[in-house]
Amino acid sequence: MSVIWILELANEGARNLLRHKLRSLLSLLGIVIGVGAVIAMMAVGEGAQRKVLKDIGGLGLHNIILDSEEPSVANISPASDNSRQGAFQYGLIPRDVDQFRALLPSATVLVGHLVKQKIFYRSTRVDAPVLGVDPAYFKAFPVEILAGHLLAEVNNRDRHPVAVVTEEVARTIPAVGGVLGQIIQIGGNYFRVIGVIRMPSSKAGMVFLPYRTARNLFGILTIKDEAGKEEYTKNEIGRIVIHLEDDGVGIPEAAAVVDRILKKNHPMHDYEMTVPLAQLQVAQQTRKTFDLVLIVIAAISLVIGGIGIMNIMLAIVTERIPEIGIRRALGASQRDILLQFLSETVVLSTSGGILGCVLGVLAVPILSRLTEWPGVFTPSAIIVALVFSWLVGVIFGIAPAMQAAKMHPVDCLRYE
Template sequence: MDMLWPVELVGDGLRNLVRHKLRTALTMLGVLCGVAAVIAMLAIGEGAQRTVLQEISALGLRNVILTSVQPPDGAAEAPSPRHGLQMFRYGLTEADVNMIRGVCPSSKLSVAHLVKDKVYAHGKRVDAQVLGVDAAYFQLFSTRLLRGRLLSTLDESQRHQVVVVSRRVDADLRRSGVVDDGFIRIGWQHFRLVGVVDLKIPGGDRFIFMPYHVARSRFGTTTVQSEAGSIKSTRTEVGQVVIQVATEREVPGTAMLVERILETHHKVSDVSLSVPLDLLRSKQHTQRILSLVLVSIAAISLLVGGIGIMNIMLAIVTERIPEIGLRRALGARRRDIMIQFMIETVTLSSVGGILGCIVGAAAVPIASHWLEWRGIVTAQSIILALVVSWVVGVVFGLAPAARAARMDPVTALRHE
């Protein structure tokens, strides 16, 4: 058999397709849309997956983060109304920290103090959460220093009134006219801005960090608020504790241990426990399900495209019955007829698939820009989409090709 045989059949198939441009274009459109949808859906899935991975990884996959949270109304510890003064105590305590330190001796531990006073820049209120942290705190998260410097042990020991802010807070401060080395007011205290960081910690992205002991000494652990004629005092000893274990394998055990301690010593749920590794696994699982759903939807459109191809190929076979009879009369075997129609179908679906990949890959950045979704087109998704389009051609081309091959040559020749 001539080596050029399949190449020539492809050429022949292409010519047949080119002869009916509109029909070919409309048939390809089904596969094109299906493949483009597969590419787009996979890109969205991949983008979301990476975003989740980045965001959660930034929290530190070896970290266990404990944060004091206000319990539901009336559940706070030891409310003791005396002369119109209500005292509330909730959250982590120094005793908790010591216990955790005792059961996790080899882990790194950093403590943060929550300052509840309001923040002002040139008299304007700034929306931010203020944390007193030690110098080690930043090392426990993937912190990127954008400008200036981080807090140092010298700031801690010398009680420097300095702050480092997160990127979002920096943007607000700049709008209010506070530049590097400028001052902001927290409560009645003034602090110098020494650095801007990009870091991800639980609770959002608007943070101001000051040395831990400065926060404790200047703001204390008690906040007094006047509310509806009564005075409410809340005391939180420790705002946040971050435990970093040596390996990811130790995370579940440590988290369980810490949870037990908290359950024993806290009657109400006033501490939230966040395990980024668990969060990552759960998010990844959700993401995988989401990706599967998205790809399934895309696969349905590809299936519709495939049925469209089969429909058209059956019409083409009917239209070309006399030609099939002629080719058989000229010496074509059933197999030759089968291959000829299969090549046409696969050419149709493959070209549709290639165009679908181009359209899909081009549409993803545009859609990402407009919808503010992150979409990533990977080489694997392109290969998968091409293979799928090829398979669609083979699967949906089989029935029409077999019909053509089974045709009786005499009946085919006599067909009007």
């Protein structure tokens, strides 16, 4: 059992298969396609998973994020007294904040004021949501400062007309020499850009103002001018972020408390609650299901591939009956014959596995482009694929090889 001996077996197997190139190629097509599909799907699945995890991680796993949401008309109860002052009020209210603070003393409750105004840089329209936030807001989210600095306590206290923009917004502002220090216009008011940041949570881009500045300048009324009819809506608080420091422990409990309060205070359900940790768990569960489906697909395709190989090997054994007889007469034992045919099957299935890996690797860039998910190769996927295609060769090669080995030498020699 030396290396030379194994190489000779493999070499002989390969030579025999190469004598019938087309037939060998067709017989391993099942394995090639199966392995290729699984490799490609694993790479794309891994890429998708990483993207989802990064997005969710950007939202902060220690946070519970609440956003006001304008309810659809059907949800508004006529008995609501919101229309009393001529403006329809919806969304999160200071009472929510007070109750959160009372019931979750260990949490930091941050408030954001959503400004529904248009942004201009000179005559260029910039499209991004504007949020007035407490400076502590940036502690709840992972933030990278690219230029300038974040909103400071003094900016908030003294209602400074300053803004921090994300890099996506900065990119759309055509300012020579960078956006830092430039003046942007939001709803008729002027703001100086004091910082550019990168936030993994907001791919769409955002503009941040000091909370008190935003609240003072824009108030809580929004006028919608639709088809000549003016419509007022009133939203006290655009966003509440509840930030828990302690490693995400207590997030599910906190989320339950928050949910209970909100359900009581907002029968119209004019809010949206995001718990990144829960999303993460859902994503991980989804991944497990995806993996399971993948394993089933892989198993099915490998079995089909294996049957294809077994079929061709049975034909090869029949074709080579006289040769079996000759080899037996020259001193080959049953074990020698078994190994000869088994090595041929393993060479066949392993080449199928290798071709499948190549196919999968080639398919990933195409799939990535179609799905817009990055393809991430894990070396273990390729090793697993090769080991399994090798195993398929052994498992499905055993029966034909045994058949060959068990043949009676005299019958083989007399076979016409």
